[in-house]
Amino acid sequence: MERETAVRIGAGFAGGMRMAETCGAVMGLGLYRAAAESTTAERRESVCQAAKQFIAEFERRNGTLICRDLLACDIRTAEGMQAAKDRNLFKTICPRMVEDAAEILESIL
Numbered sequence: 001m002e003r004e005t006a007v008r009i010g011a012g013f014a015g016g017m018r019m020a021e022t023c024g025a026v027m028g029l030g031l032y033r034a035a036a037e038s039t040t041a042e043r044r045e046s047v048c049q050a051a052k053q054f055i056a057e058f059e060r061r062n063g064t065l066i067c068r069d070l071l072a073c074d075i076r077t078a079e080g081m082q083a084a085k086d087r088n089l090f091k092t093i094c095p096r097m098v099e100d101a102a103e104i105l106e107s108i109l
Helices: 003-020 024-033 044-060 065-072 078-085 089-108
Strands: none
Touching: 024 089, 044 065, 044 089, 078 089
16 A cells, blocks of 8 residues: 555544544554455454454553553543643654554564
């Protein structure tokens, strides 16, 4: 996949889709594991199994998948967003989460 396409696909996932929920770094699994034919539960089974493995390892490494817990602030609020910016979390914590996600994904594939 071209870098530009990947960036465009992932752009809306930052900040747990701006809801401070599941870290957007985990979104890449389906892009690499699913096929165009993954239209039924049976055909998605390998993706589901990989997702369970991915989630377990991500949580083992980081304690959670939840953005606001990873950042220790709730970016859904103006105060939380400002705290994240002031503490430079988007350039310190988030890149580590992306790196972990990439390493985990590589080990699964």
